[in-house]
Amino acid sequence: xxxxxxxxxxxxxxxxxxxxxxxxxxxxxxxxxxxxxxxxxxxxxxxxxxxxxxxxxxxxxxxxxxxxxxxxxxxxxxxxxxxxxxxxxxxxxxxxxxxxxxxxxxxxxxxxxxxxxxxxxxxxxxxxxxxxxxxxxxxxxxxxxxxxxxxxxxxxxxxxxxxxxxxxxxxxxxxxxxxxxxxxxxxxxxxxxxxxxxxxxxxxxxxxxxxxxxxxxxxxxxxxxxxxxxxxxxxxxxxxxxxxxxxxxxxxxxxxxxxxxxxxxxxxxxxxxxxxxxxxxxxxxxxxxxxxxxxxxxxxxxxxxxxxxxxxxxxxxxxxxxxxxxxxxxxxxxxxxxxxxxxx
Numbered sequence: 588x589x590x591x592x593x594x595x596x597x598x599x600x601x602x603x604x605x606x607x608x609x610x611x612x613x614x615x616x617x618x619x620x621x622x623x624x625x626x627x628x629x630x631x632x633x634x635x636x637x638x639x640x641x642x643x644x645x646x647x648x649x650x651x652x653x654x655x656x657x658x659x660x661x662x663x664x665x666x667x668x669x670x671x672x673x674x675x676x677x678x679x680x681x682x683x684x685x686x687x688x689x690x691x692x693x694x695x696x697x698x699x700x701x702x703x704x705x706x707x708x709x710x711x712x713x714x715x716x717x718x719x720x721x722x723x724x725x726x727x728x729x730x731x732x733x734x735x736x737x738x739x740x741x742x743x744x745x746x747x748x749x750x751x752x753x754x755x756x757x758x759x760x761x762x763x764x765x766x767x768x769x770x771x772x773x774x775x776x777x778x779x780x781x782x783x784x785x786x787x788x789x790x791x792x793x794x795x796x797x798x799x800x801x802x803x804x805x806x807x808x809x810x811x812x813x814x815x816x817x818x819x820x821x822x823x824x825x826x827x828x829x830x831x832x833x834x835x836x837x838x839x840x841x842x843x844x845x846x847x848x849x850x851x852x853x854x855x856x857x858x859x860x861x862x863x864x865x866x867x868x869x870x871x872x873x874x875x876x877x878x879x880x881x882x883x884x885x886x887x888x889x890x891x892x893x894x895x896x897x898x899x900x901x902x903x904x905x906x907x908x909x910x911x912x913x914x915x916x917x918x919x920x921x922x923x924x925x926x927x928x929x930x931x
Contacts, residue, residue, distance in 0.1 A: 608668070608804060608821075610731045610790035612722045613660030616930030621901075623922040625652040629907075629914035633882075634855060635875065639915045643856035644705065644863055646680035648776075648914055652713065656922075659929075664722035671715060677708040678776045683863040685767055685854075685872065703769055705748075707776035712740045714779040720790070729792045733806070737784040744781025744812075746773050747851020747877050756874040759852045773851075780879060782812025786819065798827030800835075808841075813848030815880030817841050823887075833891040839905070840884045847880030882911040889920070899924040 613619065627650040631639040642648070654672040661667055682704045718735040749771040753759045759766060788806025802823040810816050818841075825835030853875045861871050889903030905918040 608718060608720070608733055608735070608788070608790060610722075610729045610792040610802065610804075611725075611794075612664065612666045612720055612731055613658055614928075615660045615663055616928050617660040617926065618929055619656075619658040619924055619926050621656040621658075621922050621924040623652070623654045623656060623920060625650075625654070625918055625920045627651075627914075627916045627918040629916040631915040633907075633910040633913050633915065635911060641859045642680065643859040643861070644680040644683055646678060646705070648676075648678050648916070650674065650676045650916075664725075666720050668718040668720070669716070672713040673711070674713040674778045675708070675710040676776050676778060678706060680705045681863040682706075683866050685866060686764065701767075701769070703767070703772055705772060707772070709742070709776050709778055711742055711778055713742075714739055727794060729794075731790045733786070733788045733790055735784075735786040735788070735806070737786075739779055739781045739783070742778040742781065743773075744779075745777045745850060745877075745879070748854040749773060749852070751851045753852055754849050755876060756852060759874055780810075780812075780814060782810060782814050782879070784811070784814075785809045788819070800825050800827075800833075802837075810847075813879060815843035815847035815878070816845045817843050817881075831893040834888075835890070836886070836888040838884065838886055842882050843880040843911075845880075847878040849876050850879050851877050853877040878912070880911075881913050882909075883907055883913045884909040885916075897926050899926070 627648075629642075629648045630646070631641050633639055652672050652674050654670055656668065656670045658666060658668045682702050684701050685703060686701050714737050716735060716737045718733055720731045720733045723730040723732060747753075749766045749768070750773045753762065753766060786806045786808040788804060790802070790804045792800065792802045794800045800823075802821070804819075804821040806819045808817040808819050820840045821837065822839075823835050823837035825833050827833050855873045855875055857871050857873050865871065885905050885907040887903055887905045889901065891899055891901045893899050901920075901922045901924065903918075903920045905916075905920070907913060907916050
């Protein structure tokens, strides 16, 4: 029996519309180029445990990513993908004084020398991601295996609030005057985790002749540089409408399964709503040994619109709903994809 037109259209669109990992691989010679814009914002965060907390000192995190995704079908049942991002990350917060004025210096000099501006920004080339996929089977149910490598590009990695030293709360308290200096403020406003990842995953998908589809991706992410390994999962369900539009929703998860190394001491707030004027003498502060490990669970929804046989638009919204050592981020993604064939 010949496949229905809607089934063929769905399979083609799922294979080519998005530059993200897909169990529907491209044919040899097919090339998909996607230009993507992401805007992420957060004013709350998950710490080691408990629910989300607002950033202290009216803090707010914004991140913008401009990315080029390239997917190329090479041999039969085999494709390669490269993602190159340019990122701009900024954190804004009210300035604050944490040390006590012991009267050893004039008040004006003390305030000038000890005002801490925790606002930071960074921009540049983020982590490069290279993936290779092999098609295991391709029918209504499709499956592929994926090997993915993520590598940093030389940016400064994340550290504690005042750098990668001290590594313990005790060392911090014993040398407060040395560490708590305006010139030492670093925090973790960075373009990535600054370490190499290698992931091995299984990608599964199902497409029905009614235009309904479902996807499930799972992977083990081996993280070098003393970062905690993760188990990663992505699930999507969706429906094609009018032969050109796909609506979808799903869930994404990254769960640490090992312990990450300490990269510094993070200064958090017992009461994040307390204004800057009421800090001082380490009032309201809680010290945390910051580890390079992260949990994150988020919801996603979006659409893919096929404008022509070779041009697609895609948009998505993501919202982190639970995590550890991560921002409660809300992300809007917009992309334009072009599909072509390099073979005659």
